Amino acid sequence: MGKDKKSKSESKKARLAEKKQKQEKKAEKKAKVKASKADGSDAEDVDLDAVLEEYKKRQEQFLKVTETVVDGPPRARSAATFLANPANSNQLLLFGGEYFNGSLATFFNDLMVYYIDRDEWRCVTSPNAPLPRSGHAWTRGGNQSNAVYLFGGEFSSPKQGTFYHYNDFWKLDPTSREWTRLEPKGKTPPARSGHRMTYFKNYIILFGGFQDTAHQTKYLADLWLYDTTNFVWHNPALPPAQPKPDARSSFTLLPHEQGAVLYGGYSRVKATAPTNKQQKQQQQQSSRGGGGGGQRNVLRPQIHTDCFFLRITPPASDAPAGTAPTVRWERRKKPANAPDPPRAGATMAFHRGRGILFGGVHDVQESEEAIESEFFNGLFAWNIERNRFFPLVLRKSARAKAGGGGGGGGGGGGRRARAKENEEELLRQLAALRAGVAVEDADQMEIDEGERAGREKEAEAADERKAVREMPVSMELPHPRFNALLAVQDDVLYIYGGTFEKGDREFTFDDMYAIDLGKLDGCKEIFSRQVEDWVESESEDEDDEDEDEYEDEEEDEDGDVETADEEPKAQPFTPSKRKKKQEADEGSTADATSTAPSTAPSKEEEEDEAESAATTVEDGLPHPRPFETRRDFFQRTSNEWQEILMASLRRKGVQPESLTIKELKAKAFELSEQKWWDCREEITQLEEEQEAAGIGEVVSLADRGAPGAQGAGGAGARRR
Numbered sequence: 268m269g270k271d272k273k274s275k276s277e278s279k280k281a282r283l284a285e286k287k288q289k290q291e292k293k294a295e296k297k298a299k300v301k302a303s304k305a306d307g308s309d310a311e312d313v314d315l316d317a318v319l320e321e322y323k324k325r326q327e328q329f330l331k332v333t334e335t336v337v338d339g340p341p342r343a344r345s346a347a348t349f350l351a352n353p354a355n356s357n358q359l360l361l362f363g364g365e366y367f368n369g370s371l372a373t374f375f376n377d378l379m380v381y382y383i384d385r386d387e388w389r390c391v392t393s394p395n396a397p398l399p400r401s402g403h404a405w406t407r408g409g410n411q412s413n414a415v416y417l418f419g420g421e422f423s424s425p426k427q428g429t430f431y432h433y434n435d436f437w438k439l440d441p442t443s444r445e446w447t448r449l450e451p452k453g454k455t456p457p458a459r460s461g462h463r464m465t466y467f468k469n470y471i472i473l474f475g476g477f478q479d480t481a482h483q484t485k486y487l488a489d490l491w492l493y494d495t496t497n498f499v500w501h502n503p504a505l506p507p508a509q510p511k512p513d514a515r516s517s518f519t520l521l522p523h524e525q526g527a528v529l530y531g532g533y534s535r536v537k538a539t540a541p542t543n544k545q546q547k548q549q550q551q552q553s554s555r556g557g558g559g560g561g562q563r564n565v566l567r568p569q570i571h572t573d574c575f576f577l578r579i580t581p582p583a584s585d586a587p588a589g590t591a592p593t594v595r596w597e598r599r600k601k602p603a604n605a606p607d608p609p610r611a612g613a614t615m616a617f618h619r620g621r622g623i624l625f626g627g628v629h630d631v632q633e634s635e636e637a638i639e640s641e642f643f644n645g646l647f648a649w650n651i652e653r654n655r656f657f658p659l660v661l662r663k664s665a666r667a668k669a670g671g672g673g674g675g676g677g678g679g680g681g682r683r684a685r686a687k688e689n690e691e692e693l694l695r696q697l698a699a700l701r702a703g704v705a706v707e708d709a710d711q712m713e714i715d716e717g718e719r720a721g722r723e724k725e726a727e728a729a730d731e732r733k734a735v736r737e738m739p740v741s742m743e744l745p746h747p748r749f750n751a752l753l754a755v756q757d758d759v760l761y762i763y764g765g766t767f768e769k770g771d772r773e774f775t776f777d778d779m780y781a782i783d784l785g786k787l788d789g790c791k792e793i794f795s796r797q798v799e800d801w802v803e804s805e806s807e808d809e810d811d812e813d814e815d816e817y818e819d820e821e822e823d824e825d826g827d828v829e830t831a832d833e834e835p836k837a838q839p840f841t842p843s844k845r846k847k848k849q850e851a852d853e854g855s856t857a858d859a860t861s862t863a864p865s866t867a868p869s870k871e872e873e874e875d876e877a878e879s880a881a882t883t884v885e886d887g888l889p890h891p892r893p894f895e896t897r898r899d900f901f902q903r904t905s906n907e908w909q910e911i912l913m914a915s916l917r918r919k920g921v922q923p924e925s926l927t928i929k930e931l932k933a934k935a936f937e938l939s940e941q942k943w944w945d946c947r948e949e950i951t952q953l954e955e956e957q958e959a960a961g962i963g964e965v966v967s968l969a970d971r972g973a974p975g976a977q978g979a980g981g982a983g984a985r986r987r
Contacts, residue, residue, distance in 0.1 A: 282936065319398050319422070319960065322376065329394045332444050334380065337390050340794050342366060343777035346401035349752035353407040354758050355443040359501050365401035366392075366775055370802035371425040374399035381779075383756065386738075391444045397437050398422065398960070402460030402889065404473070409466030409522075411495050415439040421460040421479075424952070428967060432478060434458035435961025436493075442692075448961075452499050456491045458963025460517030465527050467579050469496045470592065472527050477534075478515045479966050482681050482902065483566065486514035486534040492579070495724045500794065501591040510881060511596040512575050518748075519615040521651065523623050526579040526594075526650055529634050530602065530622070533611045535566035541727035542864075572610045574599040574654065603655040606647055612749025613647070617761065618784060622649040623760055624656070628749040635678045641765060642747035646782070661742050661787050724831060738781075740789040745780050758785050761793075772801050891943050893954040903940040 347364025403420030423430030462476030518532030582590040610627030686927040748765030778795035889904035
């Protein structure tokens, strides 16, 4: 018995020593962070307008559109847009995106062009290009096949504490590489990310996406059609009883000869869950039969598997210019043989009346902090007319099966010998022509050794170029991932990048592959580079420490420590930090309640207190933001205004407890409303400036007050 107690004591001492070491490491890291902030190198309160102004200044240095050959593929990125050039069957276009290394996010606005036949990347610089962004959407222009249209997206501070969405609309000439910002007449779509676009005749179709507010992520279900002939957006009104898709993002939207088809998507729906504190209590009391407790409002992930057909009827030929087309959503049956289990982040490209789907991730949320994730690399074809999925499997071609090791080499040697004989005969004929001798007598001519050397040098250079373009081919599909970028050009599917998560780490793939959809004779690796710059965030250390502290508390309460002989408990998969941060708005919908005496002062005293409190509000206190209504402003800053009011009441000798909660909120709202009107002129000017730049509401996720709010700005790696 004494020996058992001794082993428990030693185990506990070892755990305490390990905990102390972690605390020292954390303190050292905090000191470094503090020093860097003092230097101004890591300021979170970054001015986004100033950052974008710097981008504008850089672009102004480019006097014209310039295309430059670059040494290699572009930097790794996610949430970019990838498209086969509609004006050139030999090119692929890549624009924008973001890269997150675990600590900082970098956004891009470079237009990269991949020349397929040369295996060459080029970077296009322009004085008038869209600002850096991710989560945007683009599409070719239907009847205007030599045009690409782009809308929206988002941008954030490096640490993603603040960000906003764009509502600007652009047209790219894929031949000249010239960008043009479009300013359509009338109403335009609100700012958003995660939406999708496609084309039908002279219309550009835009649907869905999401907006981030200071309170939560709002998913959208609005439909917009842009008339490329009359330069106007239409937001068709749909009958209330007509079926239509639910709000969602990250879905598939493909063109159809009578409109468009929509499949799948991702959103989050309202649900209830126990608070974290109550969860821990339930875990501790489960063995004793205890538990129970209150609930909090959360948003649960939902993967959509439904399918809709958008039927579009253009206006009659004699209709006035700018008349909106007639649209109707028609619910289709769920596609047969769809990938199972359902998956988010499974991207799709259009190819000859079908959609080509690749990858995806399936999450099983076992608890608030434990998510089991399964990633896929399956390749499917969705036949739109038959509404059925077919798996696509790579298979070796007959030539590859017949060709072996030695036989192929021998054949190659014979061809090389014949080629050399043909080349010598050609050189003799050239020598005969220069000497004025008949071609029939060319066999008697001597070959110019200098010319022979030149020819051999050219042949060697051609062989070298050919060797550079020879790429490894595998019968395996690329590594499992989600949110990969897909494009089909000349019956070849190109897969670019994507995201994978392992433990607390998030990997952005830096690679590209090609698969011939006609032959399916292998997966060609165009390039693949390792990305090893993940930075472990301070919050990860804090989470680990919190878990250790919680475990220690449990041990102290139970008076027992797990011994080495016992089988360790299975640990659930821990999602990446950005996946955890997607729940930043889950706790934002719960209202904090408190109790107070119902005794209230007289009406005259209330007016005096409100006036007195109003005079105490000075600059530096809660400030309204562009596009923020009075109610939204108060909802975001309610607690601060109530504190200001209570401090003012105490200075007047009035106890805040003498007012009811309703009265406190009413007076606090009056203060916030007065501040809102005082700042109206200034805010209106900012709104006009942001509208000119195509920027929507600037959001600070710190205002949500939920765990993990900081850093939840980006879209690339979340299931959004």
